[in-house]
Amino acid sequence: MAATDAAAPHRSRHRAELTGGRRRAGRLRELLVSGVVDSFGLSLGWTLFNLIATERGGLPMAALFSSAMLLGVVLSAPITGWLARHLHGRTLLLLAGCTEAVLRIGLLAALLAGANPALVAVGVTVMHVAAFAGFAAMRAEVAAVDARPRAMTRYALSIAAVEAAGAGVAALLPMHRWSLAAVFAVYGLSLLPTMLTARRARTARLVTPPAPAAHATRVERRRAETEARGVRIPLPVLAAGGGVMLLSAGPTLLSVALATELHGQHAVAGAAAAFSAGCLLSSWAVDRVGRLRLPAAVVWPLWGVGMLIGWLLAPAHLTGLFLAQFLSGLSMTAFEGGMDARLARAARPGTVTTVLAWSASTRALGSAIAVRTLPALIAAPAVGTVAGAAAAVLSLVSLAALARSRTRARAATARG
Numbered sequence: 001m002a003a004t005d006a007a008a009p010h011r012s013r014h015r016a017e018l019t020g021g022r023r024r025a026g027r028l029r030e031l032l033v034s035g036v037v038d039s040f041g042l043s044l045g046w047t048l049f050n051l052i053a054t055e056r057g058g059l060p061m062a063a064l065f066s067s068a069m070l071l072g073v074v075l076s077a078p079i080t081g082w083l084a085r086h087l088h089g090r091t092l093l094l095l096a097g098c099t100e101a102v103l104r105i106g107l108l109a110a111l112l113a114g115a116n117p118a119l120v121a122v123g124v125t126v127m128h129v130a131a132f133a134g135f136a137a138m139r140a141e142v143a144a145v146d147a148r149p150r151a152m153t154r155y156a157l158s159i160a161a162v163e164a165a166g167a168g169v170a171a172l173l174p175m176h177r178w179s180l181a182a183v184f185a186v187y188g189l190s191l192l193p194t195m196l197t198a199r200r201a202r203t204a205r206l207v208t209p210p211a212p213a214a215h216a217t218r219v220e221r222r223r224a225e226t227e228a229r230g231v232r233i234p235l236p237v238l239a240a241g242g243g244v245m246l247l248s249a250g251p252t253l254l255s256v257a258l259a260t261e262l263h264g265q266h267a268v269a270g271a272a273a274a275f276s277a278g279c280l281l282s283s284w285a286v287d288r289v290g291r292l293r294l295p296a297a298v299v300w301p302l303w304g305v306g307m308l309i310g311w312l313l314a315p316a317h318l319t320g321l322f323l324a325q326f327l328s329g330l331s332m333t334a335f336e337g338g339m340d341a342r343l344a345r346a347a348r349p350g351t352v353t354t355v356l357a358w359s360a361s362t363r364a365l366g367s368a369i370a371v372r373t374l375p376a377l378i379a380a381p382a383v384g385t386v387a388g389a390a391a392a393v394l395s396l397v398s399l400a401a402l403a404r405s406r407t408r409a410r411a412a413t414a415r416g
Contacts, residue, residue: 027141027145027200028142028145028146028151028155030197030200031138031141031142031145031155031197032154032155032158033193034138034193034194034196034197035138035155035158035159035194036158036159036162037190037193037194038190038191038193038194039159039162039163039166040162040163040165040166040186040190041166041186041187041188041189041190041191042104042131042163042166042187042190043162043163043164043165043166043167043170044166044167044169044170044183044186044187045104045108045170045183045184045186045187046069047166047167047170047171047256047268047272048108048170048173048183049065049107049108049111050062050065050066050256050257051170051171051256051260051265051268052111052112053065053111053117054256054257054260054261057117058257058261059254059257059258059261059375059380060375061117062254062256062257063254063257063371063372063374063375064117064121065117065120065121065124066253066254066368066371066372067121067368067371067372068121068122068124068125068128069124069125069128070128070253070364070365070367070368070371071125071128071364071368072124072125072126072127072128072129072131072132073128073129073132073360073361073363073364073365073367073368074361074362074364074365074368075125075129075361076128076129076130076131076132076133076136076357076360076361077354077357077358077360077361077362079129079133080092080132080133080136080137080353080354080357081354081357081358083095083133084137084351084353084354084357085354088201089137089140089141089198089201089353090198090199090200090201092133092134092137092353093134093137093138093194093195093197093198093201094195094198095130096130096131096133096134096137097130097134097191097194097195097198098195099126099127099130100127100130100131100134100191101188101189101191103123103126103127103130104127104187104188104191105184105187105188106123107120107123107124107127108183108184108187109184110123112180132357132360132361132364133357134194135360136353136354136356136357136360137201137353138194139152139155139340139344139353139356140344140352140353140356141201142155143341143344143352143356144352151341152337152340152341152344153282153283153286153333153334153337153338153341154283154337155337156282156333156336156337156340157279157280157282157283157333157337158279160275160276160279160282160329160332160333161276161279161280161329162276164272164273164274164275164276164279164325164329165272165273165276166272167256167268167269167272167275168268168269168270168272168273168276169269170183170268171256171265171266171268171269171272172269232347232348232351233355233358234343234346234355237296237339237342237343238358238359238362239362240296240297240300241300241335241339241359241362241363241366242362242363242365242366243366244300244301244303244304244335244363244366244394245304245363245364245366245367245370246365246366246367246369246370247304247308247366247370247390247393247394248303248304248305248307248308248331248370248390248391248394249307249332249363249366249367249370249371250367250370250371250373250374250386251307251308251311251314251324251328251374251383251386251387252275252307252325252328252332253367253370253371254371254374254375255271255275255325255328256268257380258314258321258380258383259271259321261380262314262315262321262380262381262383263318263321267318267321270318270321270322271321271322271325272325273322274321274322274323274325274326274329275325275326275328275329276329277326277329278325278326278327278328278329278330278331278333279329279330279333281330282329282330282331282333282334282337283337285330285334286334286337286338289334294402294405295401295405296338296339296342297397297398297401297404297405298398298401298402298405299338299398300335300338300339301394301395301397301398301401302394302395302398303331303332303334303335303338304331304335304390304391304394305331305391305394305395305398306327306328306330306331306334307327307328307331307332307335308387308388308390308391308394309324309327309387309391310323310324310325310326310327310328311324311383311384311387312384312387312388312391313384314383314384315380315381315382315383315384316384336363339359339363340356340359343355343356343359344356374386
């Protein structure tokens, strides 16, 4: 009897752990499904948007809207930081979702009606401010449930994979009235699951702590001063992420326009499917690379090389384009998931949403420069030359970081 009584607390603890695990898994599934539905609708409508822009204005117009999109992502960081200080996670998600839904439908209609491209670009920027404020809040919810890199990478790969599927569907749709009506409906209504899941948001607004009491110790005063400063932005990490995207993301982010100009519109669907397949393998790749225990300064440039290397073959053959998109999907998703997981683990409570917004923002800043510069430097058939040069630079950066890491390890061993 005594043994039974002694075992009771252990059984209760085990049941509590199982219940908590099921709740975490259920919440992760809810967040994942909401993100997948939203991202499919966004990719479907945004790909159609880019196809129409490419048809009417070629690569320069597509680059204009892509740059406007990335500018919105850049601006989303300070705006999201301000919102996170004043709004609970559920309110932030609802505000961002409603704003984005209205602009999705309105901007696609404006483009079809032949509105001024500059005005449409301004709207695209505002839409993506809202979109990435919501995206940061959703990733903060994932981190609140499970802070492991695998969970964040799985969320990122699912989003990227379904975005590729949406792009493929959009490329295959005929330009009929009924198909456009279906795209409008999916484009706008796909945000509904995100708004519903916002009701259970865990992320609280960032509250500035009260000033320390007069009798507080020196340690307590220092802690209060640190917390009062609010969000700590890890500038070196963010700069490294933005630099990788500056050198490597241009061809991937212009893949719809590049695929259309290199091999025709029929190639967009296959390229999207290849990107999706790469995304699905990114979680496995993160696990394999993680076992090597290499520093981020070595691994991140190599993910950039992975985004670029296939583009050496893309202009020559359709298979090369598919290979480029497969490697881009794998490498970009692994890089973004790993970077976000690292930043989320290092952020103090209440600041995760803001830090992740800055993470996406700095990557987008590098990407915006790349997307805007690439069409000005080259025509589509020469993309392989630029990709090869950028891959060589990133390879040298990775090798230098590896040599520096090994030198430090040997020096530490010698001191020990």
